[in-house]
Structure formats: C-alpha cells, structure tokens
Amino acid sequence: MVTKQDEILEAAIRVLAVQGFQQTKIRDIAKEAGVADGTIYLYFKNKDELLVRLFEEVMQKVFRILNTALEGVSTPAEKLHCFLRTHLHMVEEEPEAAQIISVVLRQSTAFVKEYKNALFAKYLGVLQKILQEGVDEGVFHSDIDPMIVSRALFGAADELALAWLLSRNKASLEHTSQVISKMVLHGLLRAPVEEVK
Amino acid sequence: MVTKQDEILEAAIRVLAVQGFQQTKIRDIAKEAGVADGTIYLYFKNKDELLVRLFEEVMQKVFRILNTALEGVSTPAEKLHCFLRTHLHMVEEEPEAAQIISVVLRQSTAFVKEYKNALFAKYLGVLQKILQEGVDEGVFHSDIDPMIVSRALFGAADELALAWLLSRNKASLEHTSQVISKMVLHGLLRAPVEEVK
Amino acid sequence: MVTKQDEILEAAIRVLAVQGFQQTKIRDIAKEAGVADGTIYLYFKNKDELLVRLFEEVMQKVFRILNTALEGVSTPAEKLHCFLRTHLHMVEEEPEAAQIISVVLRQSTAFVKEYKNALFAKYLGVLQKILQEGVDEGVFHSDIDPMIVSRALFGAADELALAWLLSRNKASLEHTSQVISKMVLHGLLRAPVEEVK
Amino acid sequence: MVTKQDEILEAAIRVLAVQGFQQTKIRDIAKEAGVADGTIYLYFKNKDELLVRLFEEVMQKVFRILNTALEGVSTPAEKLHCFLRTHLHMVEEEPEAAQIISVVLRQSTAFVKEYKNALFAKYLGVLQKILQEGVDEGVFHSDIDPMIVSRALFGAADELALAWLLSRNKASLEHTSQVISKMVLHGLLRAPVEEVK
DNA sequence: CATGAATGAGGATTCATTCAT
DNA sequence: CATGAATGAATCCTCATTCAT
Numbered sequence A, B, C, D: 001m002v003t004k005q006d007e008i009l010e011a012a013i014r015v016l017a018v019q020g021f022q023q024t025k026i027r028d029i030a031k032e033a034g035v036a037d038g039t040i041y042l043y044f045k046n047k048d049e050l051l052v053r054l055f056e057e058v059m060q061k062v063f064r065i066l067n068t069a070l071e072g073v074s075t076p077a078e079k080l081h082c083f084l085r086t087h088l089h090m091v092e093e094e095p096e097a098a099q100i101i102s103v104v105l106r107q108s109t110a111f112v113k114e115y116k117n118a119l120f121a122k123y124l125g126v127l128q129k130i131l132q133e134g135v136d137e138g139v140f141h142s143d144i145d146p147m148i149v150s151r152a153l154f155g156a157a158d159e160l161a162l163a164w165l166l167s168r169n170k171a172s173l174e175h176t177s178q179v180i181s182k183m184v185l186h187g188l189l190r191a192p193v194e195e196v197k
Numbered sequence E: 001c002a003t004g005a006a007t008g009a010g011g012a013t014t015c016a017t018t019c020a021t
Numbered sequence F: 001c002a003t004g005a006a007t008g009a010a011t012c013c014t015c016a017t018t019c020a021t
Helices: A004-019 A026-033 A037-043 A047-070 A076-093 A095-102 A109-113 A118-137 A146-166 A174-186 B004-019 B026-033 B037-043 B047-070 B076-093 B095-102 B109-113 B118-136 B146-166 B174-186 C004-019 C026-033 C037-043 C047-070 C076-093 C095-102 C109-113 C118-136 C146-166 C174-186 D004-019 D026-033 D037-043 D047-070 D076-093 D095-107 D109-113 D118-137 D146-166 D174-186
Strands: none
Touching (some): A004 A037, A004 A047, A026 A037, A047 A095, A076 A146, A095 A146, A146 A174, A146 B146, A146 B174, A174 B146, B004 B026, B004 B037, B004 B047, B004 B095, B047 B076, B047 B095, B076 B146, B076 B174, B146 B174, C004 C026, C004 C037, C004 C095, C047 C095, C076 C095, C076 C146, C076 C174, C146 D146, C146 D174, D004 D037, D004 D047, D047 D076, D047 D095, D047 D118, D076 D146, D076 D174
8 A cells, every 4th residue: 555655755756847846836746646735744844855755765766776677787897888778768767757866856955965865875886886896807997986987977877868858859768878888888989099009 | 347237147156156046035146246136136137037147157158268278179089188177177166157057057947948058059069069070080989979978978077066066075176087088088998809809 | 604705805995995005005904804914815816806806895785785775766767866865875884885986996007997897887887777768768858878977977976975085074965965866857957948938 | 498397297197197107107207208217306306296296287287278268158057068068178189188187196095185185176166156156146056056066067077088088989079068068957857747837 | 644724934026216426 | 407326115925834623
C-alpha cells in the first residue's frame, strides 16, 4: 500500500516538474494529491522539507536504476559508458524526475547551497570510484583527478539532459551517450603525434 | 562616468549573487545601489527586465574577455583549451558574475525556458566553431557532433565553476582546466591498442 | 444566518458610503468587517469585483422595495408618483445604499462607462413602462418620448436625493416628492391660455 | 496672451475629460501642456487645487454663455426653456467641459462634499430666480418650491447630458430640450378632467 | 487524522511632490 | 522661472502556515 505521504510526494513531483519551484503553490500540490492544504503539514514540516524529501525520493530511484545497470559490467571503460548511458536513459524514461533534478532543485537557493548534499555526493562517488578503478588498473591516465573529472562528467551529462528536456524535438539520447562516451574515453584528437613516433 | 543605470545593475549583480533571484527584493537592490525603491523603476520596467538587462551586461563582458583570450591562438586544440581555461579563469576573476550565470539565472523559469537564448547560443556557437574547425582540419575525430560536444563541454565547465563557487577552499582553477583539457583532447584511456600497432 | 460574504458586503457599503471609492482601502473594509485583509479575497476576486457585487446587492434591494410599493397602484399617474416617492423614501430609509448609487458609483470610471448597466437599465425600464402605459391609455401626452422623460425623471430624483444626502438639515423628503410629482404631472404653468379657448 | 497657468488648465480639461479624475496623473497634464511635472507646482499648490481652479474656469465660461443666451428673453416660461436648451447646447458645443462637470467632478469625494460650492449655487440661483419670477408674476403655480424644483430641473438636464456624453449615437439634443421644456411647463397629463368643467 | 477557512506578513509597483541644477 | 530626476509612502494582492471543528 502506498502511504499518503508518498502520494503527496508523487503529486509534488508531477506539479513541480511542470511549474517549477517558486511557481508551485502548496495548494497546487494538495489539489494534485487530492488532499486538503492543511494535510500537507501533517506529513511535512514545511515546503522546504517537502522538497528535501522529494529529492531523496527521486535520488533513491536513481540509485536503484544505476546500480542495476552497473551490475555485471566489468571494465572501468564499460562502466563509465554505462553510467553516462543510464543517466541519459533515465532522463528519457523519467523526464519528470529528471526535470526535478536538472532544473527545479537549482531554483532553491537553500538547495544549491547544500549542493554537496550527501545523496548527490554519493552519486558523484559512484563515478569517482569507477575513475579510480581505471587509474588503479592502469587503463586510465594516472594524472586524472577523479574529483575533478567526475564533476565534469556529471556536468556534461546534466547539461545534455537539460538540453533534451527543454527541446521540442526529443530525438533519442542513445546517440548522444555514444558520442560522449567516445569523446571521454578516446579524446577529441585523432592520430596523436605521439603515436607516429 | 558610470550612469545610474549601471550602478543599479552592478548593485543587482552583487545582491543577486548572494541572495538568489526570488530571495532578492527590489528594496535590497535599491539599498545596495544607494537609491530609493522607485528609482529602480525609472531605469527598468520591472524586476524581470532588470534581470534580462543584467544577463546581457554579464554576457557582454564574458564575450569581450573570451574573444580577447582567443586572439592569436591558432590550432583548434589550443583554442579549446583556451576556451575552457578562460571560462574557469573568469569564474575566479568575476565570481559574482559567474554566480549569476551558473546559479541565479536557472532560478528564473522564464529564463530557463528561453535557455536557448540568443546570447547563450552565441556562447555555445564559439565552442561549436572551434570543434568544427578541428574536424575540418582533420585534427579532431570526424564523428564528433559539435552540437552535442559543445553542450557537454559547456556543462562540464559550468559544473566545475559551480563546484568552485560553492566550495570554501578556493584552490586555483588553473589545474582544473589543465585536467579537463587533457581529458577532452586525449581521452581517459591510456595506451590504446591502436598505438601499439 | 448571514454569510461572511454578506458581512463583507455590508461593511463595504458602510465604508464606501463614508469614504468614497478610491479613498476606501481594502484594509478599511476588512477592518470594518472584522476580518483579515486576505479574507476579502476569498470571496471577491479583487476590489472591482467587490464593487460590482455590491452594486448588484444594493439594486436588488431597491427592486424589491420598488416592486412592493407599486403593487396595487393602478393608474399611470399614481404609479409615477409612487415611483418618485419610493425613490426618495428609500434614500431616507437606506441613506448608505443611496449614497453608494448617487455618489460612489460615479467615481468608478469603469462603472460610468457601463452606466447603461443591465440593472440600471432595468430600473429606468420600470419608469419607461409607466410612461408608455400613460401614453397608450391616453392620459399622458402622446408626444412624450419615454426614453428621454424617464431619464430626466431619474436625474431629477437622483439630484434631489444627492442634495438631501449632502445637506445637514435632513427635512423629510415626503414634501419634496409631492412637489415633484405635481410638477411632472401638471406642469409649472398655471391656467394655460389654451384652456380658456 | 494666454498665461502658462491657463495653458495648464486647458490641458487639464482635455486630459481629465478623457481619462477621469483618478486616472489622470500630474505627468499626463504636464505632458499635454508641454511643461515639466514640477512646473505644475509653480502655479498650483497641489492636484486638488488645480481641480478647484479648473472647475471655476469651466463655470465662468458656462455663466458667460448662459447670460448671453438669456439676454432679451422676457417671460419666465421662455427663460426656463432657454435655460434648459442652453445647458444641453453647451454639452454639444463643449463636450469636454460638460464631461468635467457631469462626470469628472463627481469622482472627487472632496468635491461632492463641497457640492454646495458657491459657483454651483450661483448656477442653481439663476434657475431659482426664473422660477420665483414665474410665481410672482402668477404664471407658475404658487405652491412650487423654487429650491426643490430648481434642483430637480438641474438634475434632469444633467442626467440627459450624461446620457448623451456616454452614448455612441450623438443625436442632436435640440429635440430633447423641446421635450423636457414641454413636460416641465405643461406636465405629462393631457386634458385633465378639471379643465373640462 | 483530515479539513479548509482564516490569517497577516511581505513585496512589487505607482505617483504626488520636492529640490538641486 | 523651469526642469525632471529622485523620492518613499502607500496599497493591492499572494500564499505559506495555523487551528478550530
């Protein structure tokens, strides 16, 4: 059975994805959830807390999907591609949740200030671990700083997600993830001079 | 001499960078600028117009700096590095302006909806041109989609900027730009099989 | 039981009668009604809508009284007198409502522009019907234009009402209605020359 | 030469007639008069004083026209018709001034409260004098109260003026003045029974 | 637990008036 | 005299939150 709290959160996701953070009134969420305004306050201390819980809800789903996707993938390079591919896949599958993460959460100053949120850090941590593995196994350049690169990769994926969410023409993101993975793994440069030597 | 309009814009940048869009009251900007509330409205139709003008102001400065930096750089690879380096440099030099672009503007739904804003498109356009040049000259892989890659690179740079802005320990971003440029140009993979041949 | 909406309307009538339209602040009405400012907006979309509803409220009461008074009156001449008498009577009985109609409503440009308001037209219509009846029955001069005369009679009654409302010495309007009715029915001229012939 | 003060007053009449009292900003009048905002305050203490002076201006013009029209008219009945006819004529000839008197002035609570303004009383006085003359000469019924009847006649004329000002189809008011004069002088009743005897 | 009517603090915006030039 | 930039008090309306039922 789904609790009323979950119903409210689901409703909030639907409404926030469409209207944005500041535009969404408690009343809108209550209406979408089919409860009275006051009922929201029985389950959440205030609007900000609702947002936090909503973020956690969404991130949990993300982790579930990501972990499932990474199962059985062995090499760091493949894992990296899998990570990027899954991130963009989720955007296609769960555009509302993606909208929340890429757009809505940034609208809350409080949230951005706590950007180093535990859950977000954990998400970045998955990437960092993959990168570190690659370095340790000797397949990635050793002078890579996993902290920096993980952040860059997340930014790249997030920006592509945002572009897709805001575009009318929703072409598949499969191609996009191929291009990015290739760039990240092999670089833009072709036939590097060093090879000739 | 600086016009009062510019003084207000400068004040708005300072206040917005700290407080965010919705949190910033007209009164705050007026106080920071040292004028009366009503004076703001002699120069800007309303709060939204102020934001738009502020964005244009900031972007103009960005373009000036970027173009200056790119002057005299000849190869696509060097240009790419220059672009990323300059982007991150600007964040260090003008953290308030950077804060506006990376954080504040995303708080305005209207702005995100018009994300493909002419000025933003122009910024991405600079990147795209560099990538296309590289492809045309045969130094970049031909299967690179400049549209996708430019977006990804912007996202990466923007995210790194955001991370820096939000962190306490403001280590130089020079190292960061080196790492990213290297990754983008050479890829993460070391000693690719092809090299052996 | 009186609804809160009615309480607000009654309070608005009291306040508007004293202060006028533009001078009356929402806060004044709220205070008079004993509710919070925001409560007004639970029942009325905005200040203008409150005015419209208030006008309808007042006019309904006017019609109720007018129709009751005209019941059982048979000849057009008597009906005319009854109309004028009732109009002035109402001013004495409900000075606040009268003040609203004679003074306050004219302060709203929007209202004056829609002066040919359905309810006002209906009020004039009662007069027109009486006049037409008189003409049809052959007791009123046939060259009377009911449209013009009804308007003139309303204007006369309204002006007398206004004079009374604004005067300190509130002598009964009964005498006034007698004088006007007589003038309207028999004219100012005494023993007209034509009669002698 | 026309003084700047007069230019401002003329401009105010034009603007007020179109926009109404509350809608007219000092800036609108200044613009229409071709002067700076502050200049208004060199000639008028404040907005209210400007309105008072404007009323006086308009009423003076009205008196000039009315007195000219009444010159050479001898009998009270003819004078009465002349008064009504001239009032309505002026509305056609000077709709802006008429608009000011019939509509705009009523929008100022302060004005309505001082409705028994000296100038307005003087205007009513002309009517009262005509009526008294008629009574004294024995041509008007002796039980007519000039105070009441003058007010009623003014109200009738004013209302007809208002109706004309607000209507699209501006048919001549000549016919209207004929109808009203006849009604006022001879009454609505036709061939009263008493006359037959 | 649930309701939703009521609250009232807060903010964008307007505009009569002032005053330094 | 004339200007018009600057002022800032004043007001309508919104909406997160409360609480009596």
